Amino acid sequence: MTFSILAAAQTAATKTAARVAPARNDPIADLRDWWDSSVAWVNSHWLQIGIAIAAGLAIYFLLSMIRGFALKRAQATPGEFTLTHIVGRVIHQTKSFVLAIVAVRMVAGYAQPPAVIMQILQLIFTVAVVLQVAIWAREVILGLIQRRASDGHNETLSNAMGIIRLLISVALFAIAAIVILDNMGVNVTGLVAGLGIGGIAIGLAAQGIFSDLFASLSIIFDRPFRVGETIKYDTSTATVERIGLKSTRLRSLNGELLVISNTNLLGKEITNFANLHRRRITFTIGVIYQTTPTMLRDLPALLEEQVVAAGQEFIRSSFLTFGPSSLDFELLFDVFSDEFDVVAAARTDVGIRVFEAMAKAxxxxxxxTQTTFTAAPDGTMIMPFAESPKPKVSAAKIAKPS
Structure with missing residues (x-):
């Protein structure tokens, strides 16, 4: 009786342990089962598999033809960074493996593969498409950057494209990796937080470098000035010689080379003298107070006549103010030229003409001038100069006739 009870208890404990203990994994057995199911699938669906392969090859060659046609159209465009060129460059970056996996994924459902094979295809398709989208996005961004900044040969953009390409690639492929891991069921919350903290740390450590780099990109894209143009920065007037990644080099009118960081350069008011189709010249002309009212009324017309005779556009000429020692008139006229030498020659010509005409009139x-009047203590005015000697009269003139 006791033995039977012990045997029954042992049997129950063995069954309970069998239920609790996890099943052992046998890779060889799993591989054998997968192989058997795959062979059975091929034997039962060989016609669907053949049709799917043929359709997949047709889709692959069709996509390859579209890629080749788009590339030829892009290369045939005369512009270097046109939208057609950018689209063609993006399509050219489409990998053949991606075209193949897309074709396989499109026809896989018709062949009704086993669930394991379908899961593998889905995983490969997700990885390939996400990486391909990252490559497309990189080419689109770089193409738009080059299109926006294209103005012939841009040395600064050529130097900066390596860094820009690296930064864009790191950002896009980091996002692609997070998307892939998320689709695989991995918790990416910690990874995203770590990347954010790392990015903040790198940004703070290289704040000055990134500040000048983004300022350089701002100069390239916004184009407040270009190489060869004359600008006024703060109190300096200089010609732009080179726009670098960190600093800009200016050649002042006196010949000195000014090296200014891009951040400081954009932090000041900049006056660009390039592309001035007209330049306004202002003269202030002062005449003496002894000038008659009639001559004062005739002076604006005289000034206008000289500007018109010089071939420039007269704006206005009018009385300005009563100066300390002069009656001031203002003369304004425009010179239509982009060349500063032409403007300087026109200003000289008008100035000489005005001087000659006024002297002739x-x-x-x-x-x-300044006149000083002094007075004695009793109020008598004292002239600020010595009295002129009286003229001598000869004895013959003052002698009385006899």
Missing amino acids: GYEFAYP
Whole structure:
């Protein structure tokens, strides 16, 4: 009786342990089962598999033809960074493996593969498409950057494209890796947080470098000035010689080379003298207070006549103010030229013409003068200069006739 009870208890414990203990994995057995199921699938669906392979090959060659046609159209465009060129370059970056996996995925459902094979195809398809989208996005961004900044040969853009390409590639492929891991069921919350903290740390450590780099890109894209143009920066007037990744080199009017960081350069007010189709010249002309009212009224017309005779566009000429030692008139006219030498020659010509005409008409130019009046303690005015000697009279003139 006791033995029977012990035997029954042992049997129950063995069954309970069998239920609790996990089943052992046998890779060889699993591989054998997968092979057997695959062979059975091929034997039962050989016609569907053949049709799917033929359709997949047709789709692959069709996609390859579209890629080749788009590439030829892009290469035939005369512009270097046209939208057609960018689209063609993006399509050219489409990998043949991606075309193949897309064709396989499109026809896989018709062949009704086993669930394991379908899961593998789905995983490969997801990885390939996500990576291909990252490559497409990189080419689109780089193409638009080059299109926006294209103005012939841009040395700064050529130097910066390596860094820009690296930064864009790291950002896009990091996003692609997160998307792939998320589709595989991996918890990417910690990874995203780690990448964010790492990016902040790198940004703080290289803040000055990135600041000048983004300022350089701002100059390239916004184009406040270009190489060869004359600008006024703060209190300096200089010609732009080179726009670098960190600094810009300017050649001042006195010949000095000014090296200014891009961040500081954009932080100041910049006056660009390039592309000026007209330049306004202003003269302030002062005549003496002894000028008659009639001559003052005639002076604006005289000034206008000289500007028109010089071939420039007259704007206005009018009385300006009562100066300390002169009656001031203002003359404004425009010179239509982009060349500073032409503007300087026109200004000189008009100035000389005005001087000649005013001198011929009897006008006198004023210069700073000051008259001082003094008085004695009793209020008698004292002239600020010695009295002129009285003229001598000869004895013959003052002698009385006899």
